[in-house]
Amino acid sequence: MSKVIKNGTVVTADRTYKADVFMKHGKIEAIGPDLHGDHEFDATDCYIMPGGIDPHTHLEMPFMGTYSADDFESGTRAALSGGTTMVVDFCLPSPNQSLLEALTMWDNKTSKAACDFSFHMAVTWWSEQVFNEMKTVVEKGITTFKHFMAYKGALMVNDDEMYASFQRCAELGALPLVHAENGDVVAALSQKLLAEGNNGPEGHAYSRPPEVEGEATNRAIMIADMAGVPLYVVHTSCEQAHEAIRRARQKGMRVYGEPLIQHLVLDETEYFNKDWNHSARRVMSPPFRNKLHQDSLWAGLQAGSLQVVATDHCAFTTKQKQFGVGDFTKIPNGTGGLEDRLPVLWTKGVSTGRLTMNEFVAVTSTNIAKIMNMYPKKGAIVEGADADIIVWDPKKKKTITAKKQQSVIDYNVFEGVEVTSLPRFVFTRGELAVNDGKVDAHPGHGEFVAREPNGAVNRALSKWKEVVAPRKVERTGIPATGV
Ligand SMILES: NC(=O)NCCC(=O)O
Numbered sequence: 460m461s462k463v464i465k466n467g468t469v470v471t472a473d474r475t476y477k478a479d480v481f482m483k484h485g486k487i488e489a490i491g492p493d494l495h496g497d498h499e500f501d502a503t504d505c506y507i508m509p510g511g512i513d514p515h516t517h518l519e520m521p522f523m524g525t526y527s528a529d530d531f532e533s534g535t536r537a538a539l540s541g542g543t544t545m546v547v548d549f550c551l552p553s554p555n556q557s558l559l560e561a562l563t564m565w566d567n568k569t570s571k572a573a574c575d576f577s578f579h580m581a582v583t584w585w586s587e588q589v590f591n592e593m594k595t596v597v598e599k600g601i602t603t604f605k606h607f608m609a610y611k612g613a614l615m616v617n618d619d620e621m622y623a624s625f626q627r628c629a630e631l632g633a634l635p636l637v638h639a640e641n642g643d644v645v646a647a648l649s650q651k652l653l654a655e656g657n658n659g660p661e662g663h664a665y666s667r668p669p670e671v672e673g674e675a676t677n678r679a680i681m682i683a684d685m686a687g688v689p690l691y692v693v694h695t696s697c698e699q700a701h702e703a704i705r706r707a708r709q710k711g712m713r714v715y716g717e718p719l720i721q722h723l724v725l726d727e728t729e730y731f732n733k734d735w736n737h738s739a740r741r742v743m744s745p746p747f748r749n750k751l752h753q754d755s756l757w758a759g760l761q762a763g764s765l766q767v768v769a770t771d772h773c774a775f776t777t778k779q780k781q782f783g784v785g786d787f788t789k790i791p792n793g794t795g796g797l798e799d800r801l802p803v804l805w806t807k808g809v810s811t812g813r814l815t816m817n818e819f820v821a822v823t824s825t826n827i828a829k830i831m832n833m834y835p836k837k838g839a840i841v842e843g844a845d846a847d848i849i850v851w852d853p854k855k856k857k858t859i860t861a862k863k864q865q866s867v868i869d870y871n872v873f874e875g876v877e878v879t880s881l882p883r884f885v886f887t888r889g890e891l892a893v894n895d896g897k898v899d900a901h902p903g904h905g906e907f908v909a910r911e912p913n914g915a916v917n918r919a920l921s922k923w924k925e926v927v928a929p930r931k932v933e934r935t936g937i938p939a940t941g942v
Pocket residue numbers: 517638742743744745771773792793794
């Protein structure tokens with residue numbers, strides 16, 4: 460059965476034009492005027508855009524003594540309801556666990572995914588086994604490796620481990636990712652705050668000032684440069700980290716930065732709310748910052764020094780957050796946002812003139828597909844691409860409320876935010892998942908997206924590092940040794 464989207468305006472990362480879009484067998488087969496098919500969908504007054512890709516989610520993730528509450532079923536349903544048609548989740552081996560064993564565990568979680576997904580593999584410890592298994596992981600289509608510079612005593616890796624892993628990424632044509640916060644300093648500051656009786660959720664924010672993120676970002680950039688590999692910095696939340704990325708890029712380094720929709724829109728005053736639950740629900744790492752940092756992130760998206768907007772969707776219920784009553788270090792870190800990223804970014808970004816529609820598509824979809832090396836299968840409206848498409852109604856309104864969300868948690872950090880712009884239709888590989896605003900996700904429809912290593916940026920950087928590599932100076936007239 461074929462489907463055609465009619466009467467809309469196609470908006471991609473680089474073009475805006477009137478056309479119909481014809482899809483069959485899960486792919487886009489034709490784009491042009493006056494197309495017809497078995498089923499026709501009216502996109503009058505709407506934009507036809509590549510579905511969102513969220514490059515940073517944690518579904519059913521074991522963390523801080525519990526599991527994040529949204530699994531691949533509720534998480535991908537939430538994603539689709541807000542126009543996101545692919546998620547990239549994190550496989551997290553425990554220290555000393557085989558990467559391949561962890562991957563089997565993560566594969567087993569995905570049978571009810573309603574949209575396509577891929578994985579990043581985390582390097583949480585280092586050994587010859589990890590070194591060897593990284594190659595197999597890449598052969599399985601997972602070409603991005605995450606490193607936590609924070610969460611001391613749990614997921615954190617040291618500089619020597621990171622350097623070894625980055626070098627391995629360079630050899631394999633893979634892309635390292637970092638959670639950049641100085642984990643030693645965070646741990647020490649946390650203990651100091653607790654000892655001083657500062658044990659509420661605001662202590663979490665005080666323990667992770669922007670400087671600890673800036674320092675770690677600079678360090679990761681230096682290590683990637685020494686290893687000769689590009690770098691992707693997840694959840695860039697502040698000017699200090701953005702400045703490090705901006706400077707590196709100006710020097711020709713291949714570094715990417717990923718602000719979250721939460722950091723762009725919500726600020727640190729959330730941690731000073733008198734209601735403990737309100738503040739704890741917003742505990743995540745890095746924490747929300749002030750307006751100046753937010754302005755820096757928006758400017759980065761405008762200038763191109765930051766390339767991507769994600770969610771880091773890692774949702775915990777209020778009950779789970781309450782594990783940390785009396786000790787903020789025990790509040791599970793993470794917030795939700797999968798179904799709100801696109802509507803909130805459009806409302807706060809495109810509707811205000813901070814972003815163009817094309818920039819919106821770039822930072823929510825196309826740039827991600829390119830950086831993660833799955834373009835133009837994903838992130839594009841072109842013939843042959845997967846038919847992951849949103850028909851976006853820029854006039855449709857709602858007020859975000861937990862009462863009506865798809866996520867299983869009992870609150871929403873964007874509660875009360877009015878959004879103007881929502882999907883009319885969402886297609887995931889050609890299958891309708893949102894129909895006139897109503898969500899009809901199909902658990903099990905989602906497929907794993909394997910990615911190739913050695914993307915163009917890896918190849919160019921390796922070449923450049925080869926050109927400028929240290930070379931022994933061949934000399935004549937060398938004095939005899941020991942004389
Ligand atoms: N960000 C956060 O607080 N939780 C999820 C894990 C991570 O990405 O650090």
